[in-house]
Amino acid sequence: LAKTTQPISMDSYEGQEVNITCSHNNIATNDYITWYQQFPSQGPRFIIQGYKTKVTNEVASLFIPADRKSSTLSLPRVSLSDTAVYYCLANQAGTALIFGKGTTLSVSS
Amino acid sequence: NAGVMQNPRHLVRRRGQEARLRCSPMKGHSHVYWYRQLPEEGLKFMVYLQKENIIDESGMPKERFSAEFPKEGPSILRIQQVVRGDSAAYFCASSRTSGGLKNIQYFGAGTRLSVL
Numbered sequence: 727l728a729k730t731t732q733p734i735s736m737d738s739y740e741g742q743e744v745n746i747t748c749s750h751n752n753i754a755t756n757d758y759i760t761w762y763q764q765f766p767s768q769g770p771r772f773i774i775q776g777y778k779t780k781v782t783n784e785v786a787s788l789f790i791p792a793d794r795k796s797s798t799l800s801l802p803r804v805s806l807s808d809t810a811v812y813y814c815l816a817n818q819a820g821t822a823l824i825f826g827k828g829t830t831l832s833v834s835s
Numbered sequence: 836n837a838g839v840m841q842n843p844r845h846l847v848r849r850r851g852q853e854a855r856l857r858c859s860p861m862k863g864h865s866h867v868y869w870y871r872q873l874p875e876e877g878l879k880f881m882v883y884l885q886k887e888n889i890i891d892e893s894g895m896p897k898e899r900f901s902a903e904f905p906k907e908g909p910s911i912l913r914i915q916q917v918v919r920g921d922s923a924a925y926f927c928a929s930s931r932t933s934g935g936l937k938n939i940q941y942f943g944a945g946t947r948l949s950v951l
Contacts, residue, residue, distance in 0.1 A: 760939070769839075769926045769942035770878065813877070819938030822868060822880035822891060823928075 730814045735830045744801045746829050748814030751795050757816040759790060759797045764811045764828070773812075774799070801831075809833045837862065839929050839943035840909075847949045854914040854921070856946045860929030867910040868928040868940060869895075869902060878926060884910060914948075922950045 732748040750759065758777055762770035774781055776788040776797070787800040801808060811828040840859040848854050860867050865886055870878040880894040884904035895902065899917075904910040914921055924947050928940035 758938075762942075767924075767945075767947075769928075769945050772939055772941060775939060820866065820883075820890075820930075822883055822894065823870075823878070823940060824880065825870075825877040827877050 729824070730816055730826055732812075732814050732826065732829045734827065735832070737832050737834065738804055740805055740833060740835050741803050744804050744808075744831060744833075746799045746801075746812055746814070746831070747796060748799070749796045750814070750816045753794050753816045754818065756818045758818070759788065759794075760815045760817065760823075761786070761788065761799050762813045762815070764813065770813060770825075804831075804833045806833050806835060839927055839941055841925075841927050841943035841946050843946060844944060845947050845949070847951065848917050849951050850918055851916050854917050854948055856912040856914075856925050856927075856948070857909045858912070858927030858929075858943060859909040860927075861941055864929035864931055864941075866930045867904050868930075869910075869912050870926045870928065872924045872926065872945075874923070881912070917948070917950045919950045922948055924948075 730748050730750045738744045760775040761773040763773050764770045774786050774788045776790050778790050781788045789798045811830050813825050813828040815823050842857050867884045869881040872878045882895045882902045883891040887906050899915045901913045924945045926942050926945045928942045930938050930940045
């Protein structure tokens with residue numbers, strides 16, 4: 727199972743774009759890259775998933791270079807409500823997710 | 836389409852009692868995963884089940900913990916003779932069948948177990 731590494735914390739201001747980079751040097755061919763968001767006292771919420779290149783949905787964009795050894799979650803124009811812990815995972819279908827400590831994003835006004 | 840439903844949301848038990856946590860997966864999902872989150876820590880995998888089968892229980896303590904996902908009804912995580920160290924948030928996630936590479940696990944709101 728690929729191990730992921732991401733910054734422990736990040737600070738931002740409302741209206742800014744936030745990019746959180748995750749490294750997964752040992753990612754396997756069958757692994758997908760998935761990002762979750764977790765607020766205090768809540769379960770993780772799925773944000774976005776990708777395999778390679780770029781994926782975009784209504785919430786975020788995910789950039790994955792050709793070698794797939796890293797990925798970047800991009801949150802456009804963050805607001806105070808985006809303050810949360812963000813987890814990057816690399817896993818195959820039908821397997822347990824291995825969560826690290828995630829990145830604690832703090833958004834200030 | 837209702838999400839993953841867990842109940843109770845909060846559960847208080849005294850040491851030595853039993854705790855039963857329930858999880859109803861999303862409609863159309865036949866795979867269930869249980870995770871535990873201790874205070875100030877990340878989520879740790881416990882067990883992965885499909886209907887009537889345990890697929891992977893490598894993260895579950897060998898004693899006092901058991902899980903099931905019967906043909907009918909919710910998945911149950913059972914903790915016998917609880918101790919204070921069992922106090923944590925327990926999350927359930929569900930996914931569709933594992934065909935294909937892409938598989939998203941959707942999480943419930945969790946059950947917060949407090950052992951007095």
